[in-house]
Amino acid sequence: xxxxxxxxxxxxxSGKTTRLVEQFCSWVNTGRGVHELxxxxxxxxxxxxxxxxxxxxxxAKPGVLVLAANDDNRRELGDIxxxxxxxxxxxxxxxPLGFFQDDIVLFWPLLTQLLKIKAQFPVRLRPESExxxxxxxxxxxLDTEILRRAGVNEYRLVRRILDLMQLAAYSGTPCENIAExxxxxxxxxxxxxxxxxxxxxLLDWRxxxxxxxxxxxxxxxxxxxxxxLNHENYQQHLAKRYQAVIADDVDEYPGVVRNLFEHLLDQGxxxxxxxxxxxxxxxxxxxxxxxMAGLAKRCRVETLTGVTASLADRLVGPMVExxxxxxxxxxxxxxxKSIQTTSRAQLLRQTAEVIANAIKSGDAQPEQxxxxxxxxxxxxxxxxxxxxxxxxxxxxxxxxxxxLISSPVIRALLTMMALVYPGLGRLVDRDAxxxxxxxxxxxxxxxxxxxxxxxxIDPVRAGLIADYCFVPHPDHPNLLPVTSFERxxxxxxxxxxxxxxxxxxxxxxxSQQELRxxxxxxxxxxxxxxxxxxxxxxxxxxxxAALRELLETAQHYWEIDTRLRQSRGAGEEFLSQQSTVNSxxxxxxxxxxxxxxxxxxxxxxxxxxxxxxxxxxxxxxxLATIFQYRASRRFHEWHFWLDAGSPLWAKGGAAxxxxxxxxxxxxxxxxxxxxxxxxxxxxxxxxxLSDLLSRVSQRIYLCHSDLAVNGQEQLGPxxxxxxAAVSMELDTESLNAVG
Numbered sequence: 001x002x003x004x005x006x007x008x009x010x011x012x013x014s015g016k017t018t019r020l021v022e023q024f025c026s027w028v029n030t031g032r033g034v035h036e037l038x039x040x041x042x043x044x045x046x047x048x049x050x051x052x053x054x055x056x057x058x059x060a061k062p063g064v065l066v067l068a069a070n071d072d073n074r075r076e077l078g079d080i081x082x083x084x085x086x087x088x089x090x091x092x093x094x095x096p097l098g099f100f101q102d103d104i105v106l107f108w109p110l111l112t113q114l115l116k117i118k119a120q121f122p123v124r125l126r127p128e129s130e131x132x133x134x135x136x137x138x139x140x141x142l143d144t145e146i147l148r149r150a151g152v153n154e155y156r157l158v159r160r161i162l163d164l165m166q167l168a169a170y171s172g173t174p175c176e177n178i179a180e181x182x183x184x185x186x187x188x189x190x191x192x193x194x195x196x197x198x199x200x201x202l203l204d205w206r207x208x209x210x211x212x213x214x215x216x217x218x219x220x221x222x223x224x225x226x227x228x229l230n231h232e233n234y235q236q237h238l239a240k241r242y243q244a245v246i247a248d249d250v251d252e253y254p255g256v257v258r259n260l261f262e263h264l265l266d267q268g269x270x271x272x273x274x275x276x277x278x279x280x281x282x283x284x285x286x287x288x289x290x291x292m293a294g295l296a297k298r299c300r301v302e303t304l305t306g307v308t309a310s311l312a313d314r315l316v317g318p319m320v321e322x323x324x325x326x327x328x329x330x331x332x333x334x335x336x337k338s339i340q341t342t343s344r345a346q347l348l349r350q351t352a353e354v355i356a357n358a359i360k361s362g363d364a365q366p367e368q369x370x371x372x373x374x375x376x377x378x379x380x381x382x383x384x385x386x387x388x389x390x391x392x393x394x395x396x397x398x399x400x401x402x403x404l405i406s407s408p409v410i411r412a413l414l415t416m417m418a419l420v421y422p423g424l425g426r427l428v429d430r431d432a433x434x435x436x437x438x439x440x441x442x443x444x445x446x447x448x449x450x451x452x453x454x455x456x457i458d459p460v461r462a463g464l465i466a467d468y469c470f471v472p473h474p475d476h477p478n479l480l481p482v483t484s485f486e487r488x489x490x491x492x493x494x495x496x497x498x499x500x501x502x503x504x505x506x507x508x509x510x511s512q513q514e515l516r517x518x519x520x521x522x523x524x525x526x527x528x529x530x531x532x533x534x535x536x537x538x539x540x541x542x543x544x545a546a547l548r549e550l551l552e553t554a555q556h557y558w559e560i561d562t563r564l565r566q567s568r569g570a571g572e573e574f575l576s577q578q579s580t581v582n583s584x585x586x587x588x589x590x591x592x593x594x595x596x597x598x599x600x601x602x603x604x605x606x607x608x609x610x611x612x613x614x615x616x617x618x619x620x621x622x623l624a625t626i627f628q629y630r631a632s633r634r635f636h637e638w639h640f641w642l643d644a645g646s647p648l649w650a651k652g653g654a655a656x657x658x659x660x661x662x663x664x665x666x667x668x669x670x671x672x673x674x675x676x677x678x679x680x681x682x683x684x685x686x687x688x689l690s691d692l693l694s695r696v697s698q699r700i701y702l703c704h705s706d707l708a709v710n711g712q713e714q715l716g717p718x719x720x721x722x723x724a725a726v727s728m729e730l731d732t733e734s735l736n737a738v739g
Contacts, residue, residue, distance in 0.1 A: 007295065123563055162205075355371075420510055629692075
């Protein structure tokens with residue numbers, strides 16, 4: 001039998017996505033219709049020898065499910081399909097988890113009947129909310145002895161346990177079977193925790209969430225794989241909705257997605273898959289490339305060879321061979337150079353110097369350069385960005401998600417909330433008040449003004465006002481009029497006026513809060529943003545992103561708060577564990593305090609850069625970790641591999657989730673030994689080298705310092721490559737000028 005589905009296999013940048021789009025166009029442009037294909041009996045379909053089928057897609061019936069590995073790739077793939085087909089054929093482009101979530105919500109009434117749970121609209125928990133609520137649910141059971149045996153703090157242990165549930169769901173393992181998998185998997189891993197105990201915690205957590213209509217990524221995936229996908233009514237609906245599937249980079253998908261594909265193929269759908277043997281970026285984070293590769297036996301396999309304009313052909317062989325036989329590596333081609341220093345501080349400066357000199361001389365443009373590291377600490381990011389920015393060279397830091405609390409605007413708004421609502425005085429101090437006065441006293445400027453807005457109260461005057469006018473109090477912290485200290489005239493007219501306006505606004509909000517005229521804390525935040533921050537001005541993008549994330553987080557937090565209060569006694573226990581007062585206002589104030597403390601722990605982040613470039617591609621040097629760079633599927637002419645001697649290169653630039661190897665289908669429940677870890681690191685490093693070499697076309701700089709940031713000697717697996725590369729001779733005077 002000739003299969004109508006195709007399995008496109010090839011390395012990075014070999015044209016797999018382009019081939020997928022071509023196949024889609026072939027389906028929709030040739031004569032046979034999707035409905036004819038779908039309703040044809042299986043016998044007739046098997047007898048067909050035509051390798052070219054087409055889809056007659058109607059506007060009201062998309063018929064084609066398009067999946068991509070992550071959200072960025074999803075948008076890119078969707079744009080390509082819409083552009084090439086001129087928008088004539090509606091398609092649904094999702095990530096696998098996004099698809100699961102949409103269908104779980106759509107068929108929630110069916111699930112409530114199956115599981116016999118309360119019929120209420122589901123609410124998805126963000127990871128930070130999941131962590132917080134699970135910690136409170138389990139706290140009585142995670143005593144000091146349990147934490148000592150686990151060898152980690154409470155936060156890390158809770159995260160590990162929650163990750164186990166997610167990994168199990170991704171593999172298609174029911175929550176009830178987690179104990180069995182862990183029982184054998186943890187035998188030789190020196191983890192002194194009972195598998196049955198961990199599984200019981202997860203069952204309690206899952207049941208607690210379902211009773212309240214809460215959904216996490218793990219629960220969503222389990223509900224879909226264990227209940228929805230196996231339900232006859234849903235299967236019929238699924239078959240009617242989709243007659244074709246396009247799935248890009250299936251090597252990044254969790255194993256449970258294969259069950260979805262198998263079902264669609266069994267129902268007569270046609271499919272096109274792309275698979276990268278050098279991919280597996282998310283292996284250890286839930287992906288199961290080996291299991292997904294089993295789909296190839298149901299398809300017609302197409303192998304794409306050759307990578308456009310890359311160094312892979314010349315360098316993959318000798319570099320990969322050096323990992324196992326470093327003594328036989330005599331040298332590398334001249335396009336591979338090394339930058340070697342003693343300290344990491346020197347390395348960062350010299351790397352930035354080489355980049356600056358290359359750009360200034362015209363050898364390279366900023367958008368042609370990428371700096372890739374196994375891990376990027378705040379010092380490295382700041383140093384590189386600071387040095388290059390001083391040379392008028394912009395830097396784009398991929399997915400540089402900084403904690404919301406690092407933004408002065410966010411800190412000012414949280415201080416404002418603590419001054420309006422009673423009982424939050426312990427969350428306010430003198431420095432926070434001074435910062436709030438500076439931030440909230442911006443001068444109003446017209447929207448077309450691009451420069452940062454000046455303030456009416458500078459830091460010195462704000463400090464003086466906070467010293468003399470701030471009155472700390474555990475329940476009712478207060479700000480006094482500026483005339484409360486003798487030399488208030490030193491503040492100046494502009495600062496005095498601005499302070500008076502802030503003081504008057506705070507008093508108005510307190511009065512309205514006492515009269516219950518502020519619907520929710522979210523309304524208060526919105527009022528403050530409109531009054532002091534927006535005010536017709538043109539805010540920088542990083543501040544807009546932070547404010548948007550703050551409001552979305554607050555909305556989510558109070559949505560959870562409302563649902564918990566609706567769940568009677570159990571919900572109130574979570575909302576006011578520290579309080580014996582049963583008043584509604586005390587519960588609200590306690591929730592605000594927990595919200596402020598959650599943000600101050602740095603749990604919530606916001607990306608200060610646009611998710612996608614507006615207009616032409618930004619002309620900037622790319623700064624990324626290995627994981628971020630590979631996941632974004634970027635390509636550059638010049639690569640700088642930072643910390644090339646680090647042992648973290650074998651880790652792939654991303655931490656493997658605890659228990660991830662136990663839930664791979666080819667070794668489900670088997671113990672993970674030191675030998676297994678060594679073999680996995682060797683394989684992972686080979687994939688990393690093959691992938692990165694396919695994403696660079698001209699030069700590679702191996703940047704190595706003898707000592708790491710903690711002062712330890714670096715003896716990572718790429719060290720033979722560093723010594724085999726041509727060493728750069730740097731000009732000391734030029735280095736001092738750049739530094």
